[in-house]
Amino acid sequence: MTQSFKGPTPSRRQFLSGAAAAGAGAVAASASGAATPDPKITELQPWATGFGEGVDATPYGMPIEFEDHVIRRNVEWLTADTISSINFTPIHALDGTITPQGCAFERHHSGAIELRKEDYRLMINGLVDRPLVFSYWDLERLPREQHVYFCECAANSGMEWAGAQLNGAQFTHGMIHNMEYTGVPLRTLLQEAGLEAAGDLEDKWIYVEGHDASSNGRSIPMSKAMDDVLVAFKANGEALRKEHGYPVRLVVPGWEGNMWVKWLRRVEVTDAAVESREETSKYTDVLEDGTARKWTWEMDAKSVITSPSPQAPIQHGPGPLVITGLAWSGHGAITRVDVSKDGGKTWETARLAQPGDPKAVARFYLDTTWEGEELLLQSRAIDETGYVQPTKAQLREVRGLNSIYHNNAIQTWHVKTNGEAENVEVS
């Protein structure tokens, strides 16, 4: 990661062209009275007289072309290549809580592999009574559960530790997706293999790894494995996408995305943590004195305003304004989100679109009026444990600047009088 990269002139142009295109129509439509009749109403439009597409045109559809900005984006300078890399969910353009799979972020360490169900095997071994091999279809014969959970990369917002760097919620907070999973509790598979051999489960671990070359091996305490970990094969109603672990991935509710092992191939019961590369060199968090935290599994309560934001400026002029965003916590359900328009001097409690679900994303709205003044927008999540999302200053006071992972600080957007928004830090 470097801060010295100097890219081409970024979002300002994008903002200006976008604003110009949307501006005229939007303003005209919202005016209290029209001087001349609107030809979109008075003239016959082609779609109102001719045909649209037949039902055989698109057996599996993509979004309409006018939404072609709602896509995953890569930040080239973050990593050495695109194979062990990250891209970002366009959260600035989405609403509700479910992430469309086609634009849900990806993080691979040796690329998105293609693995047929016919070639899929899942091994359970180690301190079990009978080491087992399951086929994909064996998994479909076991009792299933369904849950909605967020998967947030441990490094989400990691580039923002030292200061405001990337200009858009997609880039600062988009290493996250939230899906409805169907799968088999890992507990069921472990019990099928038998855990008598493991003895006291209190001090036991599992080690999980993927079919891909990176393997992404991670150690998980047995208590979590027996609690809510899912071996999932469906997301948002359909099979997992290739890039999200097709045909089978691990779902580890509330815990850092790295542990959600994709293309899951093996679960080993062990009497200690393996201390693999992904839990020593990576996914350990350096503190100010040079020591590092390990096993920082939970993702703490966090939120971000997705609109207005740098990629979603206010284009409609003064008047009614919907401030909206996302909140989530690895410790349980979101119970409240507060929003500030003045950089944290005063706060008002926003409205949750639905009651928060445990370890899932919640959508919040603050319906307000904008008079065209400058805003310093912030959101602050509170979860069912009473944990209040901290400021970046609070986090830095405990951790310093080099933790890389687990940045759940309050984000500030500076909205200017023309409606343009910028990623800033405030005192």
Place this chain on the structure above:
Amino acid sequence: GAGAVYGLGREALPQEIAAWDVDIMPDGSGLPEGSGSVRDGEMLFSQNCAVCHGEFAEGVGNWPPLAGGDGTLADEDPVKTIGSYWPYLSTVWDYVHRSMPYGAAQTLSDDEVYAITAYILYSNFLVESDFVLSDENFTEVEMPNADGFIVDDRPETEYVKWRTEPCMENCKDEVEITMRATILDVTPEDEAEAET
């Protein structure tokens, strides 16, 4: 024990477990018999690794350095390498064996992995040039940052502080902007816009 409620899956054979269960624990358990020297490792590293990691494991471009950075962990910009940061040698052997070289993983023999691991130790000034690493002396190697890690202490250092009713009114006297993302100017531009 109980188990086998559904009778699904079939017993894994020893050869299958041996093929996939290759993880190495910090105490060295899981290591296969074998050995490799710094000298052999230097040649193997040059052939298989140096194009990305440099002849001296110092890293090329944006690719990870594997050596150097001693004593920098509390600096403004820590350099985290195998020598300066990694707690266990087992992780080096395990990760190289299963996931390197990048793009051609699992192509190194056990002895080659011992030799490359020995060379990485040498590059970090942790062994002499005549050192030979084997399954027998493996656990004698001490990594400099073995004691550098603490188990997640957020419950004590953070949660107790931040589980309190937050301020709603008059929370600060003044608010000033202290940093702006557009000054750095590193956000990717919309590609379609860039082309026009």
